[in-house]
Amino acid sequence: MSIYKSQVVGFEQTFQIGQDAYFTSVAPVSSFVVSFEDDTETGYFYSVAVGEQITILDALHIYNVGDVIHRDKPCKIQIMWTEDGQIASLLINGYCQAVFDFSQRAGFCRNNFPENKGVWKQTGSRLLTDELIAEIFSKQS
Incomplete structure (x- = not known):
């Protein structure tokens, strides 16, 4: 059973x-x-609030371009949402790189960076692991 089924x-x-x-x-x-x-140097995933102004709620570092081994090969990016629209995940070549949980006002990524200084002042770990992904999506079943 895939954790992404919903x-x-x-x-x-x-x-x-x-x-x-x-x-x-x-x-x-x-x-x-x-x-x-991707600004040609880094890749970031953002949660944003759209109103009179666009406000960044949280920002997650995904990669430094210079550190990506196969950056010369095209890759597939997907942004996936749970059916209730509460959780967004970023997949690159089918691998989950980051998750935003809007109901918890929390963001997680594989390198646990940066510390959030945005609207969502998350105090716990931001490290995204396969176990955390399973935990987040088990609540969606």
């Missing part, structure tokens, strides 16, 4: 790591928004 694709595209890219996805049944950005 998710829907919010965005999917092939892209080249290290090339300027910005992708946005809106939750299927809520007004939550996430964005992924």
Whole structure:
């Protein structure tokens, strides 16, 4: 049984790591928004609030372009949402890199960086592990 069974694709595209890219996805049944950005040096995943102004709620570091071994090969990026629109996950080549849980106001990524200084002042660990992914998505069943 896949932990992603209750998710829907919010965005999917092939892209080249290290090339300027910005992708946005809106939750299927809520007004939550996430964005992924590769500014040619780093990759970041953001949770954002859209109103009169765009406010970054949280930012998660995904990679430094110079550290990605196969950056010369195209890869597939997916932004997935739970059916209730409460959880967004970022997958690169099918591997979950980051998760935003809007109901908990928390973000998690594989390298636990950076400390959140945004609107969501998360105090616990931000480290995304396979065990944490299973825990987050077991609540969605």
